[in-house]
Amino acid sequence: MATGRTHRPATRSRGIPEATVARLPLYLRALTALSERSVPTVSSEELAAAAGVNSAKLRKDFSYLGSYGTRGVGYDVEYLVYQISRELGLTQDWPVVIVGIGNLGAALANYGGFASRGFRVAALIDADAGMAGKPVAGIPVQHTDELEKIIQDDGVSIGVIATPAGAAQQVCDRLVAAGVTSILNFAPTVLNVPEGVDVRKVDLSIELQILAFHEQRKAGEEAAADTVVPPVAARKQPHSIDQGPDGDVPAVMQA
Amino acid sequence: MATGRTHRPATRSRGIPEATVARLPLYLRALTALSERSVPTVSSEELAAAAGVNSAKLRKDFSYLGSYGTRGVGYDVEYLVYQISRELGLTQDWPVVIVGIGNLGAALANYGGFASRGFRVAALIDADAGMAGKPVAGIPVQHTDELEKIIQDDGVSIGVIATPAGAAQQVCDRLVAAGVTSILNFAPTVLNVPEGVDVRKVDLSIELQILAFHEQRKAGEEAAADTVVPPVAARKQPHSIDQGPDGDVPAVMQA
DNA sequence: CCATGTGAACTCGTTCACAGCG
DNA sequence: CGCTGTGAACGAGTTCACATGG
Known part of the structure; x- marks a missing residue:
């Protein structure tokens, strides 16, 4: 850009x-x-x-x-x-595939707020042949071999990667090659994608580390404590302070 | 903040x-x-x-x-x-409690990158008495009643909320009252916390909606296609485009 | 009057481009 | 000479404060 x-x-x-x-x-x-x-x-x-x-x-x-x-x-x-x-494009239906049905993938599949907002789980995909056919959240898991077919047949443009880090880039490449143009990545890896493909990442360990940073600073400040306990409190702070650490946006989880 | x-x-x-x-x-x-x-x-x-x-x-x-x-x-x-x-405060050990051991909570408990970076799961807590004692990721689940005791005994300052939305604020209040000052919230709710407590949120459905927005725009642009197919490409764009949690928006990169 | 809608000021974050050091 | 470190330009995002219109 x-x-x-x-x-x-x-x-x-x-x-x-x-x-x-x-x-x-x-x-x-x-x-x-x-x-x-x-x-x-x-x-x-x-x-x-x-x-x-x-x-x-x-x-x-x-x-x-x-x-x-x-x-x-x-x-x-x-x-x-x-x-x-x-405006968000939720008046239409977005079929989504979830790749990697471990604990996290299953959690995502079971996530309610999913269907409620225009998103539909088109398929659950896992590399473990042993899982094939087993239903998760009422949807039978399919083997990775079916990935391309499913994406094309259902016109899937959004993919969720919930695989281990090692498999993520490979899965990503296949998703993109098959036509997916938006990816939500839960694996702790930087994904390389061609121009035009959006990637959002969610990383538990990153979020925890950011919290740790602030936590550490709180502890340190306490020591340096300027006599004056910054009362501040100032204005209205009824409750809820920053919440969305807007600073960034992402989120988190695992792989 | x-x-x-x-x-x-x-x-x-x-x-x-x-x-x-x-x-x-x-x-x-x-x-x-x-x-x-x-x-x-x-x-x-x-x-x-x-x-x-x-x-x-x-x-x-x-x-x-x-x-x-x-x-x-x-x-x-x-x-x-x-x-x-x-700088991130990872040279010390951060005990963490995870509240809400459903699919997601279990996924988090099993997350490897957890222990690897200074974080230690001090306890898994769930409101379902039936789960008490059952081990998840090798750690026995404890009942919500124990929450305050655990936090105080282990000096926990970071809490992870993986409960249903309805329980989140209540759990949050108890965590804060017991001494937690950093919260990672996976429930789709805005948490109200007193000044000095950090909250970071992780929300699958928000991430998907953001992707849907861009996805929709891609589809629309295709139609409006300005004669000039924004070649851009310009300089170096080997692979990998935006990634980035934050604003997203393409951001060059390079390798 | 009241709450929206918005120009303008300000703050934060990113990128540029180059001085300076190893 | 190459790569870091950084001041300065630029741009994105937020807040202010008030004119505007129901």
Whole structure:
């Protein structure tokens, strides 16, 4: 990217910032909860609190989608749910394959929030021939040999890699060759993919290490304790502080 | 985190940017691999490629830690491994409790990269009395009633929540009350915690939704195809594109 | 009036490009 | 001469604060 200088040339006019995209699912979840409670409208303040962000950020985020609110009132819950779902592409069905049915793969297969949001487990794939046919979460596991066929037949474009690190790149290559263009990687490896393929990674050990860093700093600060116990507390910090360590985005798990 | 206004007052002189902290584990992993292959030194270029970032970023990141490289040569692998480990607080042992031993909790308990990096599973905790005593990953599951005792006895400061969404906040409150100050949350909920407690979240469905967004855009672009097929490709793009947890968005790379 | 929507200020993060040291 | 280390330019993301419109 970025070649030299003024890139992202086109700026498709619908340029929603990546940071905003990463928060839309959060808003959607909060809105869905409100919807289930039959709440008709929410203010940016309320919704922001439910999503764990501040209201200015939420309003700015929504401003990239359009003007879906009503001044002096707030946002219509149902309408927003629809708009965000559409923006995220959740109004269509996304078949997904999960490769590597160990503890983690099984956990993912059983994950409820899966089907609930436009995602459908098209197949569970494992290299262990002994697993073939055995049902996990009601879906029979298939052998790796079937991978290409399944992807093509079902038009799968999203793949989840939950294999050991050693197998990840190989699985990735096959997924990509077969037509997958988005990959969620749980294996602790950097995947090499061709241009046009999106990879998101989730890595438990990285998250723990980040926590350890902060934890260590807390311990150290305590020692250096500036007489003045930084009361700060300042403003409003009712509860919930940073939550989404927004600093980054990813997540975590294992392989 | 933190911060109401001018906080982080002192800027303890050791202010490592959050974005850098989030990448240190990545460098560490790449370095560990090199170390196992007995590679004595690496250039920023090589290491960057292995970690999936670009070399300028890596050098800048390292500059926050100190001047650990040798001009004209590169970095000493072993030395860097040590420095980063120390910076991340991995030279000490971090006992961790995992609450919620379902598929996911079991997967986490079995995760190898766990013990390998200073983390030790101090206990597995589940609300189901029927699970009590049953060993998972060689560790007997204990009932939720024991939670406070375990945390205090073992001096646990990091907790992992792998419970259903409905139980997460409650578990979180108990963890915090018992002394935990860092939480890794796998439940799809926004956790409210008091100031000073760090929360990082990991959410499968959010990651999938972000992928779906980009996937949808790919499909749309194809249709709108600007005559000019953005050749870009420009410079060097050997393989591997974005990766990156954060914003994602293509980020060159190189090898 | 009230809460949205947004320009403008600001902060954080990334990239450039080159000085400087081994 | 090669590669690190870094100031400075640039760009992304966040927060402020207020004009605007229901």
